[in-house]
Amino acid sequence: MLEKTGIPEAGKVKNSLPSKERLKEGPVAVFECFTEIPCDPCYYSCSIGAIKEFEDINDLPELDFAACTGCGKCIANCPGLAIFVLDYNYSEEEGVVRIPYEYSPLPEEGEKVQALDRSGEVVGEARVEKVQNSKSQDKTAIIWLAMPREQILTVRNFKRGED
Ligand code: SF4
């Protein structure tokens, strides 16, 4: 399915997610990287060693959810735009998904957008909480999207206005 449609199978997605208990402890990365390709910059971007060392450059990344602090440094270093950070407890009612974004123009902080799932279907509305776009990110911005917290496991993209 992934090879034909670009949409990962539900089982693979489920296995890539942290437990509910870990989600509630604080921000944590998820790696939705399911195809073995020669790629490993994520490993080198994590200075605390939360990503298991690759034995082969084609290995899929393995994240230690307990060690990950959710700092987000790895997000912009992933050429596949496959890394997200989930923050279940962003506020009393909202969670945040930090999403890599390479389109232009960038959205504005406070902007309301349509939240999309992994297949590009609209699943609700979200708010752009923060736009990170430093030089070190090399043109991969990180968009913090705030939404009802139960949606953070579903939303992986967004679209603006009537695009
Ligand atoms: S979010 Fe931070 S701690 Fe977690 S894997 Fe990425 S770089 Fe490492």
Ligand code: SF4
């Ligand atoms: S950098 Fe991204 S695409 Fe490359 S192995 Fe890591 S998660 Fe996968």
